Amino acid sequence: MRVCAEVCDSSFEQFGEREGGHEETRSACAVRSGGGGGVGENLVGDGPGLLEAAEGGDSVVAAPLRREIRGPSGGDANEDSDPQPGDDGSPVKSCSAETETDGDRGNPSEYLVAQSDSDPDFLWDIRRPGYLEADTVAHCGNSMEGDFVWSLTFTDIYSGWTENRATWNRGAQGVLTQIRDVEISLVFPILGFDCDNGSEFLNYPLFRYWTGRNAPVSFTRGRPYHTNDSAHVEQKNWTHVRQLLGYDRFSNPDLVEPINSLYTHEWSQFQNFFCPTLKLESKERINSKIRRRYGKPQTPAERLLACPDVTPEAKQRLRETLRSLNPFHLREAIERKLKMIFNLHEETKHGSAICSERVFNSSRPTASFR
Secondary structure, eight states: OHHHHHHSSSOOOOOOOOOOTTOOEEEOSSOOTTSSOOHHHHHTTTHHHHHHHHHTTTOOOOHHHHHHHHSSOSSSOEEEEOOOTTTTSOOOOOOGGGTOOOGGGOOOOHHHHHHSBSOGGGTOOTTSSOEEEEEEEEOBTTOOOSOOEEEEEEEETTTOOEEEEEEETTOHHHHHHHHHHHHHHOSSOOOEEEEOSOTTTSSHHHHHHHHSSSSOOEEEEOOTTOGGGGHHHHHHIIIIIIHHHTTOBOOOGGGHHHHHHHIIIIIHHHHHHHOOEEEEEEEEEETTEEEEEEOOOBOHHHHHHTOTTSOHHHHHHHHHHHHTOOHHHHHHHHHHHHHHHHHHHHHHHHHHHHHHHHHHHHTSOSSOOO
16 A cells, blocks of 8 residues: 555555456456556545554654545445556456366366356345355466465455455365354355355355355355456455465465464454555446446445444444454554564575475486486
């Protein structure tokens, strides 16, 4: 964020936006480096809160930056014309896992595919929290072969509240364990769960988990090869996973625990309490262009606090958590944990290189052939 960068000595990695043809939210966590849009436009929703946190310490925020953040009024909706992929500087490519078939892992049961509806619009009331989209991100490097860490992303459509978890491979039981942990951490009940057609989600353990309760959860799936059916969670794969952990291959199972520690605590708190997003309110076609109008930038926590469907107890829990947090302390904790994660990752890569060298040397002939 530019706020963090100008207040603190060390800069924090910028968080951009990724917006598809039908996505209804746009990340405003930070201003794109070198791109369009000012701080006032993107951080007006939470800029004052960040200023209070910064000025409450030893740092001093420059007056022009303070005026830029506090200046614009939040009453008018933000307008934006139809963006093109890659305009914001984010990579257009996606990991090969996004289009890979299940291969040797087997295809989901045809019965489960039939039971999970592929058109959730008529079942879901997304004007209230509780309807989640889920997706996976493969930390596979350049190859899908072998074992490696996967990241799970869960996004509430109404508020934008996002939780991430890491799991070793993507077996049904491992994914279900992380889903249980996410459900416990949420301040609202899960009413609907929408996923893609991968067997990590379309399996009997998860099907029974959602449908075998007294108040069954609406379990739906997107259409095959239609990634915009899950546009809300697809953009979070970039802002919440790729920009944090990159595209390296994580082939050490010991990485799962520290990544989950980061996802569950500092990363979730930073994104959900201090990173405002723009939410689409309307779209209007003008000749060949589409003009989108966005509401006032708000953090996911602010949307939940303003929602009448969230219980007073849950709102009190959110307020107490917010009062105990400081975004700059969270930033420092995130950097410490990332350093530990990548140090362990580099040790793994170095150890693998040594093992490969030993195997190569042991296979070489010990005598010369003439």
